[in-house]
Amino acid sequence: MKLLDFLKRERKKSASVAKERLQIIVAHQRSQRGQPDYMPMLERELLEVIRRYVQVDDDAINISLDSEDNCSVLELNVTLPRAGEGG
Amino acid sequence: MKLLDFLKRERKKSASVAKERLQIIVAHQRSQRGQPDYMPMLERELLEVIRRYVQVDDDAINISLDSEDNCSVLELNVTLPRAGEGG
Numbered sequence: 001m002k003l004l005d006f007l008k009r010e011r012k013k014s015a016s017v018a019k020e021r022l023q024i025i026v027a028h029q030r031s032q033r034g035q036p037d038y039m040p041m042l043e044r045e046l047l048e049v050i051r052r053y054v055q056v057d058d059d060a061i062n063i064s065l066d067s068e069d070n071c072s073v074l075e076l077n078v079t080l081p082r083a084g085e086g087g
Numbered sequence: 088m089k090l091l092d093f094l095k096r097e098r099k100k101s102a103s104v105a106k107e108r109l110q111i112i113v114a115h116q117r118s119q120r121g122q123p124d125y126m127p128m129l130e131r132e133l134l135e136v137i138r139r140y141v142q143v144d145d146d147a148i149n150i151s152l153d154s155e156d157n158c159s160v161l162e163l164n165v166t167l168p169r170a171g172e173g174g
Contacts, residue, residue: 023115026111066089
């Protein structure tokens with residue numbers, strides 16, 4: 001299954017589809033244990049990049065970090081204001 | 088299915104699992120057609136952020152941009168040098 005199809009299928013499950021959304025996923029697979037995990041810093045910098053393109057309030061950003069074995073996935077879900085809406 | 092499971096399953100299919108990898112996915116769902124598409128600029132800036140954390144050559148970065156209806160997915164796959172390897 002293509003990633004685009006997976007994301008679109010997941011999105012159909014969420015309540016409203018009409019909103020504009022930006023989803024950023026960072027998956028880091030480390031080959032050895034104990035390597036530095038720079039995800040938290042990467043998360044902060046990615047948010048700064050997004051904020052250069054769109055005005056978003058903190059409560060419009062949902063962040064989740066999931067780790068298993070040597071793989072960690074950082075997911076940022078940003079609900080964007082409709083064109084003409086506040087911000 | 089959780090995103091972490093989807094990514095891990097996809098990764099098992101790829102040739103070697105032992106390499107260290109960083110995968111960044113940006114999915115942008117626009118609510119109306121004709122809205123500005125800032126993916127190309129976002130792509131460049133995301134690469135700059137990654138390069139602040141890891142030294143990667145251009146040929147270690149695989150970029151794909153997939154669009155359908157009002158949803159576009161930018162995928163950056165970075166194969167990282169093993170600790171101690173070049174870079």
